[in-house]
Amino acid sequence: MWQKVIIPFSVSFILIGCSEPEPLVEPSTVYQCAALTLTATVTDTGLDIQLPDQSYALVETISASGARYRDDDFAIEFWSKGNEATLIINGEPFPLCIEEGTLPTSFSARGNEPFWLASLTGQTLTMREPGSEQELTVEAPRLVEDEPIMTWSIAAEDGLNLMILDQYCQDSMSGQSYPYTAYLGREGEKEAGCAGDPRQLLEGVTWQLAQTASEQAPTIQFIPESNVAGFAGCNRYRGTYQLTGEGLQFNPLAATKMLCDETAMAVEDEWFRQLTEVQSFRLDAAGELDLVLADGNVIQLQRKN
Incomplete structure (x- = not known):
C-alpha cells in the first residue's frame, strides 16, 4: 500500500532592499536665438522656457504643424518645427531659435x-x-x-x-x-x-556701453526686422538699421524728450552722435561688440547682465 510521506522543508525569504526611484529628468533642448541661449523642457503640463533672466511655464495648443505652446494669457508663444523655433513675448518677436548642434535650414x-x-x-x-x-x-x-x-x-x-x-x-x-x-x-x-x-551676432541680447560717465550706461537692442531700441543715457529711443554686405548703418532714431542732469545729457548727445557715424561692427576676442565709426574709432559694448 502506498503511504503518504510528508517531507518537512524550510523556506528562506531573501529581502531585497528597495530604494526610492530616481526622478525622471524631463527632456530638454537648448536653442540659440541669435546671441541668446534658451532652454525648453517638456513637462507633464506643457513646456518650460528658461531664459537667462526669466522662466515661463507654457501649455500646448493646437498647431497645424510642429509643436506650439503658449501661456494662459496668450502673451507668450513658443512654436518649434524641426530644429528651429520662434519665440514671441508680449507681441515682440525674438530672433529665430536654432537647436544647439544644428544649422539653420x-x-x-x-x-x-x-x-x-x-x-x-x-x-x-x-x-x-x-x-x-x-x-x-x-x-x-x-x-x-x-x-x-x-x-x-x-x-x-x-x-x-x-x-x-x-x-x-x-x-x-x-x-x-x-x-x-x-x-x-x-x-x-x-x-x-x-x-x-550677421544678425545672429547682434540680436537676442542687450548691449551696453562699456565705459561711461553716466550712472546708467546707454544700451542698444537689435530686434528682428532691422529694428533697434535702447536707452541713451536719459531718454529711450527706437529706430531701424541697415545691414548690408559692406557694413552697418543706423537710420534716424526717435527718442523721448525727458531732461536729465548735464552729465547724462552729454553722454546721450555723444551716444546719438556716434551712432550716426557707425559704418560696421565686429566682435572682439571676448565676444563683445565693437561698433566701428567712420574715423576708425569704436564704440565698445558689452553684454548687459
Missing part, C-alpha cells in the same frame, strides 16, 4: 578670390559664380566634429562639399562679420569663406 556662404556664393534652402544648394549659376541637390548637414569646433559637412551631387564651422568669421574684403566660417571643397581644392546671417 536656410543660410548662405560666400568666398572671395575667386568669388562664390552658395545659398542653401532645405536640400537645394544654389551656387553662383561669375558667369554661372547652378542648383545642386545636397545631403542634409552632417555633424563631423563637435570638439574643439563644431563642424558640419554638406555634400553635393557633383562632388562639391561645403564645410561649415561654428566659428566667428570676418569677410576678407568687406570686413563684414558672420557667425560661421565656411570652406568650399571641389576638385581637390579648398576655398575659404564666411557663412550665416
Whole structure:
C-alpha cells in the first residue's frame, strides 16, 4: 500500500532592499536665438522656457504643424518645427531659435578670390559664380566634429562639399562679420569663406556701453526686422538699421524728450552722435561688440547682465 510521506522543508525569504526611484529628468533642448541661449523642457503640463533672466511655464495648443505652446494669457508663444523655433513675448518677436548642434535650414556662404556664393534652402544648394549659376541637390548637414569646433559637412551631387564651422568669421574684403566660417571643397581644392546671417551676432541680447560717465550706461537692442531700441543715457529711443554686405548703418532714431542732469545729457548727445557715424561692427576676442565709426574709432559694448 502506498503511504503518504510528508517531507518537512524550510523556506528562506531573501529581502531585497528597495530604494526610492530616481526622478525622471524631463527632456530638454537648448536653442540659440541669435546671441541668446534658451532652454525648453517638456513637462507633464506643457513646456518650460528658461531664459537667462526669466522662466515661463507654457501649455500646448493646437498647431497645424510642429509643436506650439503658449501661456494662459496668450502673451507668450513658443512654436518649434524641426530644429528651429520662434519665440514671441508680449507681441515682440525674438530672433529665430536654432537647436544647439544644428544649422539653420536656410543660410548662405560666400568666398572671395575667386568669388562664390552658395545659398542653401532645405536640400537645394544654389551656387553662383561669375558667369554661372547652378542648383545642386545636397545631403542634409552632417555633424563631423563637435570638439574643439563644431563642424558640419554638406555634400553635393557633383562632388562639391561645403564645410561649415561654428566659428566667428570676418569677410576678407568687406570686413563684414558672420557667425560661421565656411570652406568650399571641389576638385581637390579648398576655398575659404564666411557663412550665416550677421544678425545672429547682434540680436537676442542687450548691449551696453562699456565705459561711461553716466550712472546708467546707454544700451542698444537689435530686434528682428532691422529694428533697434535702447536707452541713451536719459531718454529711450527706437529706430531701424541697415545691414548690408559692406557694413552697418543706423537710420534716424526717435527718442523721448525727458531732461536729465548735464552729465547724462552729454553722454546721450555723444551716444546719438556716434551712432550716426557707425559704418560696421565686429566682435572682439571676448565676444563683445565693437561698433566701428567712420574715423576708425569704436564704440565698445558689452553684454548687459
